[in-house]
Amino acid sequence: MITLSNEPKRYEGVENRVQIMALVLALMFTIPCLRLWKLQVVDQSVYQSTADDQRIHEEPLESDRGVIYGSNDVILANNKASVSIVFTAGECPEVQREATCLRLAELLDLEPNALLEKVKKNENDPFMQLVIKTDVTKTELFRIEENGLDLPGVAPIVRPQRRYLYRETGGQLLGYLGEISRDKLNESKWRDQGYGQGDVIGLGGIEAEYERQLQGQDGFLLVTQYATGRPQLRTDRGGMPILAKRDSAGNVSTIEGKGREPRAGEPLYLTLDIDLQAKCESLLLGDVGAIVVLNADTGAVLAMASVPTYDPSVFVSHDPTGKRSALLRAEDPKPMLSRAYREQYPPGSVFKIMLAAAALEEGVITPATSHFCGGGFKINGTGRTWHCWKRGGHGRVAVKEALAYSCDVFFYNVGLALGVDKIQEWAHRMGMGVLTGIDMPRETVGLIPGKEWKAEVFADKDVWDQKWYPGDTVNLSIGQGSAATTPLQNAVMMACIANGGRRITPHLNRDLEVQSSERFLSDTTIDIIQGGMRMCVEKAPPNYPTGTGWRAGVPGLAILGKTGSAQVMNLSHHEKYATEEDIPYEMRDHAWFVAAVLDRDPQISICILVEHGHHGSTSASILAKPLLEYFYRDQVDTGIQVAQSAQEKP
Secondary structure, eight states, rough: OOOOOOSOOOTHHHHHHHHHHHHHHHHHHHHHHHHHHHHIIIIIHHHHHHHHHHEEEEEEEEOOOOEEEEEGGGGGEEEEEEEEEEEEEEGOOOGGGHHHHHHHHHHTTHHHHHHHHHHHHTTTSSTEEEEEEESSSHHHHHHHHHTTTGGGGGGEEEEEEEEEEETTTTTHHHEEEOOOHHHHTEEEHHHHTOOOTTTTOSSHHHHHHHHHHHBBOOEEEEESSSSSSSOOOOTTTOOOSSSEEEESOOOOOEEEEEEEEOOOOOOOOOOOOHHHHHHHHHHTTTTTEEEEEEETTTBBEEEEEEESSOOOGGGSOOOOOTTHHHHOOOOOSOSSSSSSSSBOOOOOOGGHHHHHHHHHHHOOHHHHHHHSSSEEGGGGGGGGEOOOOSTOEEEEEHHHHHHHOOOHHHHHHHHHHHHHHHHHHHHHHSSSOOOOOOSSSSOOOOOOOOOOHHHHTTSOOOOHHHHHOHHHHHHHTTOOTBBBHHHHHHHHHHHHTTTTOOOOOBBBBSSSSOOOOOOOOOOHHHHHHHHHHHHHHSSOOTTTTOOGGGGGGTTTEEEEEEEEEEEOHHHHHHHHSSSSSGGGGGOEEEEEEEEEEHHHHSSSEEEEEEEOOOIIIIHHHHHHHHHHHTHHHHHHHHHOOSSSSSSSOO
16 A cells, blocks of 8 residues: 655755755855954944044144243233134035125225135135134124125134234334245145144244244144034134034034144243333434344343334234235335344444454554554555545544544554454454354344455456455455444444453343353453543543544443444545535445443443444434433432333333
8 A cells, every 4th residue: 555645755965955055144144244343343443533534523723822021021922812704615605605705895895806816716625714804803893793694604713813012113023923835834844843834933033033932732623524514613702612503515513522722832031121122213213223232241132123113913914005015025224124133234433343452462553552644544655545534634543542533544554464364353253244143033144354255256357356455454444345244243242342352142032041252352452442432432621532422421321432434335426415415315324333331230232323324423323322321220310230221111
């Protein structure tokens, strides 16, 4: 009997196939799981970082620059909160951009075409916050807020802004700020220090010299955006960040965290007496020139005035009148150029101080050496005549009288006896024609010419043009010819005479160590030079000539002085004019006066230059008297030992 089974018939080997399929399915699920495990567990930190990079953005928070202090810790430059108006083109519909710009120009009193051009130049980066106007007034801010609905993409932001409390006073010395150039950003030095496009840096004076100290470190806020687009951080009127803001696509940006707080720049303490600086600048008003006042013992710069000057604030605020570009383009007299240490002039007769000291130290002359001045001088008694400034002559004079009366003929003789090599050596030793080492940028080196210099300069000329002649030495002996020094160099030279024969390094930073050379002038030389320079200033008894610097005299002060007149053109060009005032301004001599005070503390050395001022005995020396009276006024009145020149404004 045949029995039928209800079980389905199984094909041979089916179990094996089922097992294989199960294994394949298991593998198919295992691989994605392993991949997910790798993505979510093993590589979680990598992808989390990538996601955060896409989701979280750093919005910069600008830091304050370091505060600059003068003597007595008077604040010269600090920072204030300033409101700027920015325009983000990406937040403004393209069809409204031109109308928005025109309306914005009207409200902020800007030139419409210039604003449209500015926006057009940045159209490739529509989400960049384009600064339209800095340091807006409250009235302008209210206008923007009242018309906010008609100004899509326009918003106020709060930024730190540099503030110069004394405006023009000390402006050239403090320097100015400006946006870093593309050329600087191409240099690794600036990139490595973290500077980027749009950063503001010091471009002159102290601001440039101490840029790294004054420049702080910007901070940032971490901002999250929950969709595509660039976050646009805003601040309220008090400078606080607004915690949520919709971008042009309607996506919300919020602050993720604080990120890094901005770190202000380090403070800088200067030796500058701002009131004395103001006094010096006021004395020069109406003229073009410079006044340098140094502590003769330490080299501390108490004042370094140059006129005309400028207000650095012009470079940090909106400039509707174009003052900024006018200053940068201005020609003579250049207000952006400090005549105190960046301009050079023939030193004229102040050079005779150094020449007398060198000749005494080298034994070329003694205190008793004298020469007769009949008003003119000829080398070996023949040939060309070099005149003395006093055409009738000074008669027979020794070194003290020669300094007091500024006798050219005496120094013609001394210069020839000393020789050009020694003149150049001693001039450099006393700080003339070399860098003084002051902590300011782009100092001018000046020039004390010599044989090698002339051979190099005239290398393309005939051999006789390259040779140094005795006549060149004669010109150099009274600071003429190709000689050129700065007022600062002359003040350093004068400090050598005041402090007993040490060359000091001038400085403005109070934290710098005092630097000076070993003493290189003897007591005898110092006594003789100081004696002649006192005769230059002090009025002589009856029937005895008075020195050329008598107008600088202050009763009660022991003042050293020396006048100088530096020729700009040969005197033959002046002879066709009836009076000095008829001589064209640019043809007039420069006027010098250097001075020091012996019997007061602190001892100071002074150099005064008046461009095209005719004579040091009039235009320059006459400024020294009110300056010395101002600085030493307490000591002259009461005999106390410390000058308090910063207690009241001039």
